[in-house]
Amino acid sequence: MKRYSAFALAREALTNHLGWERAWANPAPKASYDVIIVGAGGHGLATAYYLGKNHGITNVAILEKGWLGGGNTGRNTTIIRSNYLQDSSAAIYEKSRSLYETLSQDLNYNAMFSPRGVMMLAQTHHEVRGYLRTAHANSLQGVTTEFISPQKVKELCPILNIDGPRYPVLGALWQARGGTGRHDAVAWGYARACSAMGMDIIQNCEVKGVTSANGVVTGVETTKGRIGTRKLGIVVAGHSGQVADMAGFRLPVEAVALQALVSEPIKPCMDVVVMANTVHGYMSQSDKGEMVIGGGTDGFNNFTQRGSFHHIEETLRALIETFPIISRLKMLRQWGGIVDMTGDRSPIISKTPLGNCFINCGWGTGGFKAIPGSGWAMADLMARGEPGPLAEAFDMWRFKEGRFIDESVAAGVAH
């Protein structure tokens, strides 16, 4: 793999950039692999990458129904933060955030992690108490956050109206080391690194069946034929239910659509990421200058990835109240992502009823920020066959025991 650098750019410019090699290979599937990962989104690719990097397992295929990074990895609002309340959540999201810090260097691919800071506004007394609770929890979890005053909020984000008539800002939970990344680049960087380790990324290859013998997985049937494997990792987000069905088990997961939109680009006016959960909306400004806006989820099972209107209407009302200057900007594009919501809205990283078959799903509306940590924990689980401390709490049997990991308790926090 040729290394990327400013020097390489200058060198290739001399030959009009005709010398760049493929970022990832385009192989035909082999007859079998040590590990097959279904789903070449961020989580699947990260799982493969850490299988190779941390565990030396490189005889790996990553199968993708469409194009790599084409699911929620490529259609989210790119927020990265780890200021979660529950210990197990904070552990994996903080692991993830810390991996993001050095991801560009690890992958030799600029994933553009930008720790510009994330603030979650408190606009009711109840929310203030909720975020204070999170701040106390974070202080023990090794997650650096602080509860800041309205004046500090205004300093960090001058376009914010802290004196609205209905929900004046009473403070905010601030994570200075949270921020944003470039979503596509995360998938592409992992894909390039996986390919460089000799792994096969096979796009346009849909899994149609899972084969097993004596309760242990043996392979998958795909649109490109049968492929054998010793271990199978299902990392397909919204389509987890469909693949789990092929593997013979049912999940506590429902797929719903999450709405998002971007405005036309304007010159920089907002450095930080702001989430306003009382009024339901969050916003940041991309490097291109677009205001990136996240809305709510529809309340019904949906696989269409389409934008709908009434959620963004509510979101924009909230955001115009919060950021009055955006009223005259225009919506450039809106879309929906299929998010997989579990019974407690926390993810599943787990063994399954089928031997050597593992599942990673349920990231819901918060998957992008978790990609490196999720891949790290999933790779560990798949390599050793048992969960490590990061994954342990996220097993799929917790619902039977009532052992929920409920993040909504702090203050109705959206991810």
Place this chain on the structure above:
Amino acid sequence: MLTLECPYCGVMADETELTPGYEAHLKRFGPGSTDEEFEAYMFARKNPKGVHFERWRHAYGCGKWFLAARDTATLEVFGTYPAQSSAPPQALQDKIKAKRPDWKGYK
């Protein structure tokens, strides 16, 4: 913005007039059931990419809960019927079967 016909008042109701209630025809398990039964009742969901039976309430209309058969991939609504039904009406099942020959039934 979906539109669904409330089988009680006959109104074609916008999604904003309704509140969703997810999967229909779940059997309740209470005290005396096993942990597995209770978990399945509470959490295991079909979540099909295709024909789905689901609950809706005409919350900002007549207030009635009703059930709908809807394709989650195309959003086609095959029909709606009262919540007080332990199974989808046969005519509706026949209609779905005619439109989706691969459909394996509501159970």
Place this chain on the structure above:
Amino acid sequence: MSTRLSKGGRLIDRSAAVEFTFNGKRLRGFKGDTLAASLLANDQMLVGRSFKYHRARGIVASGAEEPNALMNMGAGARLEPNQRATTTETFDGLSAQSQNHWPSLDFDVGVINNAFSRFLPGGFYYKTFIHPRFAWKHVFEPFIRKSAGLGKAPTEMDADRYEQAYAFCDVLVAGGGIAGLQAALAAASGGARVMVLEQAPHWGGRAPVDGDVIEGIPAEAWVKNTVETLEKMPNVTMRSRCMVAGVYDHSYVLAEDRVADHTPGDGRPKKRLWRIRATRIVAATGALERPLSFAGNDIPGVMLASAVRDYVVNWAVSPGDRTVVVTNNDDAYRTAIALKEAGLAVPCIVDARAQADGALPTKARAMGIRIETGKAIAKVKGGKRVTGVALCMQAGEGAALEEISCDVVAMSGGWSPVVHLWSHCGGKLIWDAAAAMFRPDAARPPISHDGLAMVYPAGAANGALHADAALQDAAKAGAAAAGADPIAAAQAEPRDEAPLEPIWVMPQGAGVKLRAKMWLDYQNDVKVSDVQLAAREGYESVEHTKRYTTLGMATDQGKLSNINGLAVLANALNAEIPNVGTTTFRPPYTPVTLGALAGEARGEIFQPLRRTPMHAWHEAHGAYFEPVGLWRRPYCYTRGGENHAQSVEREILNTRGNVGMLDASTLGKLIVKGPDAGRFLDMLYTNVMSNLGIGKCRYGLMCNENGFLSDDGVVVRLAEDTWLCHTTTGGAERIHAHMEDWLQCEWWDWQVYTANVTEEYAQIAVAGPKSRALLEKLGGMDVSAETLPFMTFAEGTLAGLPVRVYRISFSGELSYEIAVPASHGLALWDKLVAAGADLGVQPYGTEAMHVMRAEKGFIMIGDETDGTVVPQDLNLGWAISKKKADYLGKRGQERSYLSSPDRWKLAGFETLDGSVIPDGAYILAQGVNANGQGNTQGRVTSTYYSPTLKKGIAMGLIKGGMDRLGEVVEFTKIGGAPVKARIVDPVFYDKEGARNNG
């Protein structure tokens, strides 16, 4: 130079001159102009700078597809960035500024990026700025952010207002060109309700410009007649300046009506968002011309051939004196002919095809225009304005044959149907190889709720580019959409045009250096070479190429660039165009103002506001409100120079010492009635309600099926078959819905009726040792301890008002909650205030209520509970029936984790030094867990300074709970040493409950 012609201009009113400014310069235009037309009339071709290389950008198009001519419009509270000059109507006083340059449009420092452009190919960001690690955030990214972006960020609150309107129709026709009008006629003829929406201020689309003849008369006249006919039909609604932005699920349509965009400040809303439920939609959205890819095709003065024609015919504006036309089709000859007819020079038509012998080329030749077939543009000369072109063979590699001086290049690469509305909800496309375009695949339409097609493409949007075919197609589409009988379409004179020849790169054998000068996306600076690089590097999916190069991600969303880009990609991959596919078309068609999407709900009313009957009184008496759901409740009432904490303290001491009044109207009030009501409530509450005596009150807990505590409140038995359930303020609607859910969906054979009567009653808590005296002063009923003991109620009158009085207490004091019909709420409140003056009555707010209940150890839903707490955790076992076989949540509570003895349980806490435990604090435990996180053993749930006890008090959950009474534990304190506190009984005040009885 570009200038205004002395005659012509079908859309302008030469008698109405308007003045406007561009970059501070005062300029003149005419009514009917677009801003782009006005600018060209004033020789202003250079209008902006590109995104990445800051190259000079001129006007390219004449409509919504314009990628370059974006302006900062207006100033201050009316500053609007990125306004398209090509769709903005020029009005008197308009002020526009060009964007994305510093210090000026003509001299832009950012153009230095252009000099380095060879080092900045598509996707270069991903390959560099990697080291050193901290440089991305602190050096590279700030630089990129500053040079990116387009328009200025507004700094003020929007001075304009917006509104929304709802409409319903059988057929919505998007587009008021000849196809749209024809489709509307066909749809409306059978009586269907039809809406016709046109984005431009005028009807007819391109046909009048192109000189079509319909039914024997010029298209313009036919359009006028047809519009008049439609406007007279009672079942037809016509709106111009109204852009159909998106088609959503089940044929829901959004359209943006530019009501006062061109008359700012006239009092009307700037824009109106139409929310339309159509049964079927006709997409008569026309087609867009494609640029051609040749070196230097981004230099100002290179324009779409159709746009050049529009400027001449519609606005009598000549974009230049000498125009070279370059084309792969016959249609562009119309531009040459129009220019010639306007007296302008057309030194050459460069036609990439080997032959050009159709009617239009023949006519052009006859007019003396030189036509060069088989030729291409090797290169455009010029910097901020075209100065000439070099010609070459299309089949060659670009060796220049000759140079022709000119100041405009009018290009046409053919036409692409506007398929956005067809595609928004999943309509599929097919590739029409003969016409080199994607068009709707009738076999795979977007479907509505009934499983039938919801969009019917018509005319050019369906690939029928010529007037005759378009009218036939539209008549069919209109009738089909309405389910009406077909009508005869208007007849247009057929066009005699030779087929185009797909040309994706010009010349065909252009080398890499030329390809690096062929722009695909003008705004984002994506070139042919960038797409080819992406393909070479494995970004083979069209979505990868788009995202890697940013092709089609500019504000025009690829309207000009997409098809050319994916043809180049297909070529690079050696694949067929249809196999490469398109990127996804997303709403809106053109950008929609966020203010319009939000509508009128702004400021105070951005969400509905719920007011109790006493709300205005609270406002007039110093209430500091807090939002609780959509209500605003007084948190406290400030007097004099008090801060909030002082007010709360005063209110508590006064209530405990004299008497206080709380507006409790927001508490949920749900009637449950019927033969099975008792049985139903026994399932709903953890305790038994069926055996509650008539006239009695009982505190009850409600859990969700998962077992977690979800609400609490006092249940009252009004009659044999009637109960009244009080819920929390936030719980009223939720719990009512919960009841209906179970009644309708699970126990539908039970005879129970529920009603949410929350807003039908005002409710006032009168609490304190003098509360009985106060009620007695009002008079009308016996409220003595004997007649009205604790946890009972009575109906009667107080001060002549019909009331129901409950002897319940959330403060621990002698307390009455008085329910009165809402219309009497304020009257009762006023009477209480007046009668209580000499008793020292004062209102108290929610915070005083919270503190007083904490002093008594009463739990609060939302404080002691957070959705993960079961009643057993809160020592509320006494309120859980052991006898009942079932209640909602019972099975859930039996699961191992919920019934574990290790769960954190409720206790009281007092700091050793009397201080207040910090809100949200956790209780420290020994060591760290496997993830290195500090261990905890509990947390605080309510913590206050108690004015009554003059010290900090707290409730919390701790492992072991009350079994550890007396132990000292440590609470976290951010930025300080842990706070030591002793585990105590959570009832801090009046443990024996003597004060309840006064």
